[in-house]
Amino acid sequence: MSPEPYDRDLTLPPPRLSVGAAGWVRANLFGTWYDGVLTLVCAAALALALWFGLVWVFRDADWGVVATLGGNFAIGQYNTEAACPGKNCFWRPQVVLLLVTMFLGMSWGLTKSGIARTVAILVASAAAAFAFLPYSMEKMGMDVRVLLLANAPALGAGWAIARHTSMSVRWFIILGVAAFLLSLGLLRGLPGMQPVPTIYWGGLMLNLLLAVGGIAASLPIGVALALGRRSRLPVVKVMCVTFIEVFRGVPLITLLFMSQVLVPLAFPEDFPLNSVARAGIIITLFSAAYMAENVRGGLQALDPGQMEAARALGLAAWQTTLLISLPQALRNVIPAIAGQFIGLFKDTSLVYIIGMLDVVEIGRAFILGNPEYLENARELFVFLALVFWIFTYGMSYVSRRIEYHLGVGKR
Template sequence: MTSQSYIRSEMLGPTSPPISESGAFFWLKQNLFATPKDTVLTLIGLLALGWFLPPMINWLFIDAAWTGGGRGVCATVAQGGSQPEGWSGACWAFVGAKLDQFAFGRYPVDERWRPMLVAVLFVLLLAPMLIPKVPYKGINAILLFLVLPVVSFFLLVGGVFGLEHVETALWGGLMVTLILSFVGIVVSLPLGILLALGRRSKMPVIRILCTAFIEIVRGIPLITVLFMASVMLPLFMPPGMTVDKFLRALIGVSLFASAYMAEVVRGGLQAIPKGQSEGADSLGLSYWQKMRLIVLPQALKLVIPGIVNTFIGMFKDTSLVSIISMFDLLGIVRLNFSDANWASPVTPLTGLVFAGFIFWLFCFGMSRYSGFMERVLDRGHKQ
């Protein structure tokens, strides 16, 4: 066989274009109807949505009472409503009338500009902190985590600079939920890192103390921690000395979350290959330089889902402060069920749906942002 046998003497003819791998039809085929099993499950899901969704939409929106000034609005079926006789839609008029209390609790009406100002400052400092491309992250972090809490304390509590003193017993609603969550997140992450490092320490005393704290706190329900901080702690303090109840709740929630955070971080530390530490040692780095520059950045990146999951759990667990007579968002919503002016069969369910939606909104936001950060930090993989 001569070498000319491998030389093509004429051009190839045109080939058919590739099958389209984009568009709505391709997505449906790939994700919902790829196999007979997927097709059956998709049809069952569509039937379930067709069964549950229309009544839910009717109750939430079509038959709902949007305006009004009393329980009579919520206890009456809207004209032309689709619900069975004796039923009525959601009472959003109740939520609208109580919205200020749901946000601020019993905080004095004339002083509510103060928590609103704190909320604006929080958003203005948090937004650039969450956007990776915004510069000056160090200054931003100092303002958000150090300066803002001090400014917020004087603004919310008052008693200085001519501001009226507002005791924490009057705080409530979404304001309490966000304050407890923010302080818990800010305190639990660095404290959890220290506890995780302490549990892996080669010094027996530090290792035993950190391990004991983590295991004891993780073995106790949060409601017990809050009860102990509120009721039992004053019994061990000198006569005449007391600690603000809200501060006790802040400390209890922060310490409880830090124990769980420590185990999440420890899992990330154990996932780092030993060669990373050995390489840092070969460069002459100290222990804290090795942890700050080499080990912790890699470990925290690996456990972002676990960290955010702890934050989400802590955000929802703030509703347990009602055990110590403090009213977060859920607590203040339930407290308003006793208002005789709005007492109706649908008022409690409407309030709980509203509170559940607000909790879901914040938790979903944290979840989506954690996914965004995973993609940003995952430089070595194709997105």
């Protein structure tokens, strides 16, 4: 029998200043004298910044410029008279948006994971909420509003399809690619419809199209390049290294500009490679070169015992790569891959260099064309920064959740 370590009746409560809110403040804000000074200085700076920031946002700033541009931010000049003469083409991007929410609903129904649900519901409700923007009915008609509201049932439909049919992930991916191509066709104009030249594609729609296409294509290309770079075949290796280093070594806008100059020369004049496709290809290849380096990092970090064990079990080289090394390598570099995707999305703002009106360039062109709004440029770019931030922060949030679900760093 061990002796009682202390007399319970004599134990004193902890000092009041070291527990609870007071204790937290003392430990985290006023630990030492310089911590205290730092806290006070930062708090004062923060208070000042918040005060002036809020006064500006709610009193001094004139957000009229954002309202004036309105739908242009979303689809650029897509629905102007020049792009779609005599007809109203607004519904095409909206149908594409419906497809997107439907697919988000499907991924929710398919994975049943909390993060797919969160993203799907957020996107669909945000889209539906736009139906209630306080524009006049002339500027934003009932048809537009109804199609926006339809995002909510589209989400439900996608979810139901995935839940009540035995849809596999493979089918989901095939359907996704098909829907992406269908969206491109719809925007361009399917046979029998009024074609809309790609030069009029713009706004956030353009950024998202380029980003989605680029993300989907740059990962496989990047993986192939990474494998090629690690290949023992000297010819393959040299070609991959050259490609990666050249594309990583020059700024994206010089590549975009070069494509603008070279492609019309290199291909026959009627070659169907419009500016959107050109920008998409260049952005994809640029991103793939970076992706290759990320994947290579993941491959190099793998324990060689994994590959040796796989070979010892009798797996062929391609099986070892596809089933053993790549899954582990990719899982380990999820943060880097997500960072690259975010970078790709941010880079879509550079297409201004080849004369495309993406969401940033729409704003800039508006300021250039309407100098009376010069004073409002800061409202405009604060708004654009917020728009991009919502998307990029959402992407990094999703990547962190995926990483958590796959148990990276836990084994």
